[in-house]
Structures are given as C-alpha cells and as structure tokens.
Amino acid sequence: xxxxxxxxxxxxxxxxxxxxxxxxxxxxxxxxxxxxxxxxxxxxxxxxxxxxxxxxxxxxxxxxxxxxxxxxxxxxxxxxxxxxxxxxxxxxxxxxxxxxxxxxxxxxxxxxxxxxxxxxxxxxxxxxxxxxxxxxxxxxxxxxxxxxxxxxxxxxxxxxxxxxxxxxxxxxxxxxxxxxxxxxxxxxx
Numbered sequence: 001x002x003x004x005x006x007x008x009x010x011x012x013x014x015x016x017x018x019x020x021x022x023x024x025x026x027x028x029x030x031x032x033x034x035x036x037x038x039x040x041x042x043x044x045x046x047x048x049x050x051x052x053x054x055x056x057x058x059x060x061x062x063x064x065x066x067x068x069x070x071x072x073x074x075x076x077x078x079x080x081x082x083x084x085x086x087x088x089x090x091x092x093x094x095x096x097x098x099x100x101x102x103x104x105x106x107x108x109x110x111x112x113x114x115x116x117x118x119x120x121x122x123x124x125x126x127x128x129x130x131x132x133x134x135x136x137x138x139x140x141x142x143x144x145x146x147x148x149x150x151x152x153x154x155x156x157x158x159x160x161x162x163x164x165x166x167x168x169x170x171x172x173x174x175x176x177x178x179x180x181x182x183x184x185x186x187x188x189x
Contacts, residue, residue: 061107064096064117065133068125069174072118078173079116081152082135093120125175128159133178134167142168142183149180 069075076087076095089096098115106112137145146156146168153173161169168180 061111062114063102063107063112064115067116067118067176068121068123069118069176070120070124071174072120075118075172075174075176076116078153079118082149082154085116088115094118129177132176134181135178136181137183137185139185140183141185142166142180145183146170146180 067075072093072095076097079085080087080097083097083099085097085099087095088098088101094117096115096117099113100106102112102115135145140148149170150156154170157169157171157175157177159169159177161167166182169177170180171177
C-alpha cells in the first residue's frame with residue numbers, strides 16, 4: 001500500500017506527489033486509484049483523499065438532486081403534489097423541495113432523503129434523461145397513481161421500454177422522464 005506524500009514546494013496536484021510506504025496511523029491522505037484508468041488498461045493516477053480525524057476515509061452524503069428546467073416554480077409545484085413534499089427554500093430562479101428541512105447536524109449524523117432543487121436554465125430539454133426518478137404509489141394501485149399524475153400534468157411517454165413492462169414511463173410538465181413502479185399499498189387478501 002502506498003500513501004501520497006505532499007512536497008511542500010509543489011502545487012498539491014496528485015501528479016506532483018511522491019509515493020512512499022504507507023503509515024496508516026500517521027497519514028493525512030489515503031490513496032485511491034483513478035477508476036477510469038489509462039487507455040492501455042493500466043491503472044490511472046492516484047488521487048488525494050483526505051482522511052477523517054478517525055483515520056477512515058471521509059464519505060459524502062447525497063443531499064440534493066438538481067433538475068435544470070425552464071420554470072422552477074411550475075416543476076416544484078408538480079413534484080410537491082407527486083411526492084407530498086413542501087417548498088423548503090426559494091430564491092431567484094431556484095426552488096428547493098423536500099420531505100424535511102435539512103440541517104447540517106442531521107446530514108452529518110445519517111443519510112437522509114435528498115431534496116430536489118429546480119434551477120432555471122435558458123436551454124430546453126433535448127434528449128432522454130440519463131438519470132430519472134422512480135416513484136412507487138403507497139396508498140393506491142399503479143394504475144390509479146398514473147391517472148392522478150396525468151391529472152397533475154404528467155404525460156405517458158415511450159423511451160423504448162416496450163409494452164410488457166410492469167412499470168409506466170411518464171414525463172413531468174417539462175418532459176423529464178420518470179417511472180411509476182409497482183404499488184407499495186397494502187393488498188386486500
């Protein structure tokens with residue numbers, strides 16, 4: 001195992017670091033391979049990852065999902081109705097919604113549900129999203145939820161999923177795809 005030793009006269013760029021034998025009890029840096037690697041299959045450069053005071057690698061939390069859009073107010077209102085979220089912050093060209101009001105203490109203590117942040121951008125959506133939300137009804141059937149969402153302004157859309165799927169692909173009022181999955185509502189037996 002190697003650690004990266006920072007030369008005081010250098011910039012801090014990983015390419016400016018020297019490899020030395022690791023001492024995990026003293027190192028403020030831990031190595032991590034650049035997972036992209038090189039075109040010939042060799043591993044890529046090491047990158048510097050600061051360790052936490054406990055000595056373990058610091059982690060991040062998934063705190064917000066950003067949605068570029070034309071009309072943040074309209075999309076926030078739509079998604080508040082879909083998910084039973086509330087507006088938790090609003091400023092010029094931005095609206096943040098969530099099921100809770102995040103605090104630094106809560107986020108540091110445990111993984112909490114992320115908020116959705118709608119940010120106004122000048123360009124429109126032009127291609128299928130590479131990331132999408134999946135929603136599951138909790139108190140009705142999938143079909144009932146699809147009908148409710150159509151009433152809120154969603155549309156059914158085809159992204160090549162085929163007709164034999166047990167989920168429904170829809171789009172929000174600005175065309176962002178999402179899936180309605182199987183219901184999680186209790187089944188009458």
